[in-house]
Amino acid sequence: MKLKTIAVLFGGRSGEHEVSLVSAESVMKALDPARYTIVPVGVDKQGRWWTGPGAMAFLRKGGPSVDGGPSVDGGAADCAPCFLPADPGRRALLVEKGGTLEEVAIDVVFPVIHGTFGEDGSLQGLLELADVPYVGAGVAGSAVAMDKVLQKRLHRDAGIPVPAFLHYPSTEVRVRVEEIAAEAEEALGLPLFVKPPNLGSSVGIGKATTRAELIAALRHAALFDRKVLVEYAVPEAREIEVAVLGNQDPFASVPGEVVPSNEFYDYDAKYVDNASALLIPADLPDDMADRIRALAVQAFRALECEGMARVDFLLSRSTGELFINEINTIPGFTSISMYPKLFAAVGIPYPELLDRLVALAERRHAEQRALQRSYTPKSDWHRSGE
Ligand SMILES: Nc1ncnc2c1ncn2[C@@H]1O[C@H](COP(=O)(O)OP(=O)(O)OP(=O)(O)O)[C@@H](O)[C@H]1O
Numbered sequence: 054m055k056l057k058t059i060a061v062l063f064g065g066r067s068g069e070h071e072v073s074l075v076s077a078e079s080v081m082k083a084l085d086p087a088r089y090t091i092v093p094v095g096v097d098k099q100g101r102w103w104t105g106p107g108a109m110a111f112l113r114k115g116g117p118s119v120d121g122g123p124s125v126d127g128g129a130a131d132c133a134p135c136f137l138p139a140d141p142g143r144r145a146l147l148v149e150k151g152g153t154l155e156e157v158a159i160d161v162v163f164p165v166i167h168g169t170f171g172e173d174g175s176l177q178g179l180l181e182l183a184d185v186p187y188v189g190a191g192v193a194g195s196a197v198a199m200d201k202v203l204q205k206r207l208h209r210d211a212g213i214p215v216p217a218f219l220h221y222p223s224t225e226v227r228v229r230v231e232e233i234a235a236e237a238e239e240a241l242g243l244p245l246f247v248k249p250p251n252l253g254s255s256v257g258i259g260k261a262t263t264r265a266e267l268i269a270a271l272r273h274a275a276l277f278d279r280k281v282l283v284e285y286a287v288p289e290a291r292e293i294e295v296a297v298l299g300n301q302d303p304f305a306s307v308p309g310e311v312v313p314s315n316e317f318y319d320y321d322a323k324y325v326d327n328a329s330a331l332l333i334p335a336d337l338p339d340d341m342a343d344r345i346r347a348l349a350v351q352a353f354r355a356l357e358c359e360g361m362a363r364v365d366f367l368l369s370r371s372t373g374e375l376f377i378n379e380i381n382t383i384p385g386f387t388s389i390s391m392y393p394k395l396f397a398a399v400g401i402p403y404p405e406l407l408d409r410l411v412a413l414a415e416r417r418h419a420e421q422r423a424l425q426r427s428y429t430p431k432s433d434w435h436r437s438g439e
């Protein structure tokens with residue numbers, strides 16, 4: 054069987070750069086060597102692409118040295134600059150080697166870049182222009198899923214319960230933060246969660262229980278995004294997560310539960326403290342579990358996601374309210390992350406999950422290629438200008 058060449062993209066110009074390195078390492082280890090040849094592609098914090106067996110080590114060590122060259126600890130890093138031309142005919146990486154450009158043919162791209170310039174539709178746009186099959190959501194699904202404000206509007210429109218929210222341009226937050234804090238507290242009460250809408254891993258997120266904390270959280274979130282989201286804090290929230298797989302016919306895993314080691318599931322509780330617990334399946338009454346699974350698929354479809362996504366819910370212990378919190382289209386993917394673990398719990402082990410994601414990428418690409426992309430007008434009206 055001819056091996057498929059998979060370019061695995063990691064790192065990126067994102068607040069979640071480090072998280073991506075760990076996710077991608079795990080994906081590359083789990084991809085079946087009897088089926089795939091892996092081309093590691095590291096994107097450094099300035100957004101430059103590097104490929105080669107040393108690309109991961111290069112980024113783990115912090116990427117380009119001050120002179121911008123590929124060196125690690127003073128030694129030559131075993132990787133080279135590369136890029137993907139937006140040229141549909143090529144479907145290849147161009148690698149700079151000794152003043153020439155070498156072509157590395159690619160069958161499928163597996164983006165494992167979380168957050169900005171990886172999960173937000175921009176990378177997906179390049180992959181569409183290059184006409185390369187790629188894993189995960191397309192341009193539109195990625196863009197709306199990344200933006201928590203747009204996401205909430207579409208979910209609300211689809212009748213899916215979302216916590217009450219307001220949002221403000223960061224330019225306004227910088228000039229009238231006290232006024233905005235008063236407005237938000239008036240409209241939504243306290244406590245509140247404040248977020249930069251286009252990020253992940255809880256970067257820039259704060260919980261405010263007082264006016265002063267609200268003002269500080271607004272200022273902080275405005276550092277990371279051009280708008281700021283303020284939302285109702287679900288009281289005594291249980292964190293329920295569901296994994297979804299598929300293109301236009303998606304299905305959901307069993308729900309799992311996260312028990313954060315901090316007051317809320319912040320960056321340290323996710324990646325540093327190593328003290329948060331994942332319970333699979335979540336201890337829920339059957340009807341609630343079924344409702345959450347159905348809502349997860351509905352939410353996935355409402356954003357026109359494809360391939361994969363992790364759908365996060367907040368279930369109040371005190372009020373019994375259930376809300377969707379958000380969808381992540383490139384979820385954490387280490388072997389201990391919720392997404393692969395939830396599918397393992399329903400009988401789809403990690404390597405097989407990756408095989409299915411690659412197959413979904415190729416199926417979508419084939420469907421898109423079958424679409425008519427040009428139109429032949431009856432008359433040559435467009436030539437009249439000559
Ligand atoms: N409205 C809310 N009510 C209660 N807790 C909340 C609310 N919004 C966020 N949280 C808490 O903050 C955490 C991070 O929020 P959220 O999932 O929106 O951010 P994220 O940065 O996109 O995270 P992820 O790493 O899952 O992509 C949640 O897991 C939860 O602990």
Ligand SMILES: [Mg+2]
Nearest residue numbers: 253254379381
């Ligand atoms: Mg998120």
